[in-house]
Amino acid sequence: MAILVIAEHDNKSLKDATHKTVTAAAKMGKDVDLLVAGKGVKDVAAEAAKVAGVRKVLTCDHATLERQLAESMQAVIVPLMDGYDAVVAPDTTTHKNYMPRVAAKLDVQQISSVTGVEGADTFVRPIYAGNAMATVKSSDAKKVVTVRTTAFAAAGDGGSASVEAIGDPAGPFKSEYVSEELTKSDRPELTAAKVVISGGRGMGSGENFKLIEGIADKLGAAMGASRAAVDAGYVPNDWQVGQTGKAVAPALYIAVGISGAIQHLAGMKDSKVIAAINKDEDAPIFQVADYGLVADLFKALPEFEAELEKAGY
């Protein structure tokens, strides 16, 4: 079984989501190739060749692929699928954007955001905001799969795959990139961080997120939020953790002023340890928290930071 994994990258470096997707793909079969599609991706391809377990790296280097827009990615991947039994990609927004197009062109039902691989055609995936886990078996000739990367360990390095360039995607395309407004941060990426601290509506304002920042600095944590905090404009949209935002599974998740709605829990309940600070002792977040602190966050956060300081952080 030959599997094509699509690499996650920013044209400069290969992202960890790729290594995790390779692990998921390797459970389907052993011939795993990586596609690096982008612009000026020589360095990315060199990194990709080192991922353990990868047979071959394909590169498609073209200006129209700089942002990996849906139509151009479809144009690269669909013709390649004559030689593959499956295409697998991380379930980040880049890949969520074009994978359904690839599936439809191949006349295949996509299997989205899988958290388990039970062979070449059987997958486990959360449904209903993770309140149920469905095991599905595909009868399609080819499989189109996106992977919830937090559910898989990253493949290591040590591979030495060959790198092969493929032809340009055939246009014309009816969509074009205009601009991007990326949230700048020196912190670890939300989905890859070991510690995540998130604030909710209880934070009261964007300004008050400063109370979380000091703690995040001390713990090397990424910062996240509930939908309510994003909708209220406290923090940018890409901080949203949940069913319809990002799924995270850090070693430690700290929820501050977050009630624990089903949709929020969907994105963080696979964290190893959960701590929650909330002034309402009946808040549902405490039903999933390993450590709960019933307190006013405006008092508890400065104290928490001071205690961390005392403990040497």
Added chain:
Amino acid sequence: MKVLVPVKRVLDYNVKARVKSDNSGVDLANVKMSMNPFDEISVEQAVKMQEAGTASETVVVSIGPSKAQETIRTGLAMGMDRGIHVETDEDLEPLAIAKILKAICDEEKPELVILGKQAIDNDYGATGGMLAALLDWPIGSAANSMKLAGSDMTVVKEVDGGLQTVKLTMPAIVTTDLRLNEPRYASLPNIMKAKKKPIDAKTPADYGVDTKPRLKTVKVTEPEARKAGIKVEDAAQLVDKLKNEAGVI
């Protein structure tokens, strides 16, 4: 410009899904069902476009059981012009839905189809992209805002790193994200008016589409449950527990 909005009837977002004891699926008997929240946002967008004069006709489509008519009525009460109900009791997969929608688009010839970025029941997030591919139309996924200028649609999309703006040549597909707008509540007079708006009754067979499922559900199980832990007294104890008991900081 004609705008088409497909909507799905799903378990209400406030209701916690319960797995059936025979592990065949989620129990949907006697629970509150509503329009998929992302679809409400799509309907709101279409109605806003009509109010602004950019949409000339708005059509709401639902593919589902007879009760899906209620979901269509909700769309009509929010201000959509007319409905199409493709009745089926089967839980069709996104590919089959996209094929039926493609056939409807071939008939209706909309210039814009607005769909939710995902349905909150099956969480596939696939129908919009599939429809775009079948029609060979461009797509703006997870729209945070959208604006029509001549024959182009500019869509600001929510992406993992922040926001990205793309320009689509019409006709096009847009999928909606949470911050595109705030859906209105239908007023009582509009709910009454909606009862008189026409709904075309169709079946999948009318469109000659093969809707056979490609996935077999082997089983549906409860997720691993998390146990509630302990309450700590204060911040000092929290730091101590995280450091010395859990070892995660």
